[in-house]
Amino acid sequence: MAERTSVDHITVRLPGGQTRPYPRGVTLAEVARQAGVRDALAARVDGDVRDLSARVDRDANVEWLTFADPTGREVYWHSTSHLLAQAVRELFPGAKLAIGPPIEDGFYYDFDIGRPFTPEDLERIEQRMRELAARDQPIERIAVPRPEALRLFRDRHDVYKTELLDGIPDDPVSFYRQDGFQDMCRGPHLPSTGLIKAVKLLSTSGAYWRGDERRPMLQRIYGISFPTQQALDEYLARLEEAKRRDHRKLGRELGLFASVQEVGQGLPLWLPRGATVRRLLERYIIDLEESLGYRHVHTPDLANVELYKISGHWDHFRENMYPPMKVDSEELVLRPMNCPHHIMVYKQGQHSYRDLPVRIAELGTMYRYERSGVLTGLARVRAMTLNDAHIFCRPDQLMDEFIAVVRLIQRVYQDLGLHPFWYRVSLRDPNDRENFMQNDAMWESAEGQLLRAMQTLGLEFVEAPGEAAFYGPKLDVQVPNVMGKDETISTVQIDFYLPERFGLEYIGEDSQPHRPVMIHRAVISTLERMMAFLIEQYAGAFPLWLAPEQVRVLPIADRHLAYARRAAEALREQGIRAEVDASSERTGHKIREAQLMKVPYMLVVGDREEAQNAVAVRSRAKGDEGTQPLAEFVARVAAEAAARR
């Protein structure tokens, strides 16, 4: 198989991470023989073979080195997507192929077969893939002259491939061929199909060609593959575990929130337990912000549509707004963001340069028309309350203010135990004249300062062109949810534009009016989305300080009920959220119920405890912790909660 490939330079990775170089001209087969490697697994090919990750069979201990290496994983999954395409071509001869890349977890391939795939189709395809892999055919890179490639696609009516070829300048173009099937592809690929041992096709869905909703909808098949069945089984078990942490499931089970048809799509109800957690988050963030010089305000959820015509939102954001309501001589809209209100707050009175920055904050409730298909539990809703603030400052203060916001974000993430997360710097797409307001100088200044601030902070980030707000660039903090999908939690935006639109001013040292700069920022996101993340982060078992019910008192028998109530009362007097289980169940049952509701502490009280004015403490995490005087336990829990543990 691989003997024909000539090698420029090659490095084999061995167990334990050490590498061994091989000279130019050696064949893969020779490397495999010398290194005691049974099969070459992944060859990173870019004209020549440069690097080889290999499966090493040593002392009967088989290790798949490719899977320790993200690049190797991509190659593996990419080759599996070709195998998928081959199987689909065989089973659906008229199938048109689009693209089939590896993704973070697995791969997909987009097809056009004139109809959707059924679950039965998927089973047949998966079965066919196994058969093809079992034939263990070599995968070869071939160079095809453009005219020949074009002819190939024409013959097959492969319109998508033809379009792809238009975007590739190469001549000849690179193809990969296996077992009579060939696909235009830059590579690299596995040396042979037999290395693909365990395949699972996970789902199908519609996907617009080139991600454009005006173009045809193709049928996408998602899948994943592994070098061993065991690795696949482990992956599927992890998926199941993730589903157990889903905030929608836990939200119902723990009585945190509910969504009902009668109220409407994307309009969740916060139940008492969920509302308690929300209130704790609100208090936490308001107290913290006030300590940092933010001034909290309260402004209405409605506004005259004229306000958004001034701000520009009516032009740039209207499709996400609810239609205006005519009342008397006004046209009112539900606000889709809070900035214009805060700008009007700033405009009440004059500002001296000495008084800047002015930091106006609000837990602002707003309403966005989100397309029905995007709504998800609490993570994506139509009515939401944002931990919003707008900082009005002098240009020379911008950098410090920006940095202070990022520090605030870092502190909050630590307090809330939110991790991992990554920074995305969202810039405009200079070629997009529709979605970004036009003023090159402003953009360049804002983007430049943002990037400089990130440099000062020494933070790693990913640049995302086209992701900016219409009025300016932003720093987004992305957090993956339990299914691995990233969503934006915090955002910090630099805005020279709205101060201009609204004619904002401060009086400078020179007693002349000057234009302030604005920072839009949200730290804990919307309370809805933060709640969704925290539920998943903690699998419903909130830390003590956030737990809706911190302590549950469990009387052994009815005669202990009065003492149990006194104990709960003593806890509540110290601000501890305590309940009594007054049911006539056995203690084991009461413990089970409290454990399932993830209550951090259970206090079992019977004759012994009552006689000593004590409680038998059981922790949610550690189990029975023995008996403790009631007063001592109260002090201990109050201290733990205050320390945010």
Place this chain on the structure above:
RNA sequence: GCCCCCGUAGCUCAACUCGGUAGAGCACCUCACUUGUAAUGAGGGGGUUACCAGUUCAAAUCUGGUCGGGGGCUCCA
């Protein structure tokens, strides 16, 4: 909004393939037990099978539509 899948009691599910007007566990209520660290026992109530049409002697079951949920796409805090 688009593509696919799904919708039976508060929750988890059975009956649906091959139509004959619904059943279990948990939860809830009652009674007995008065319980010592993850489910005491017995009994009871609760569903016009999401909704609206159609096919049929007969529809949870077949067909169409509407609403809602899920996975993606597009969009986004």
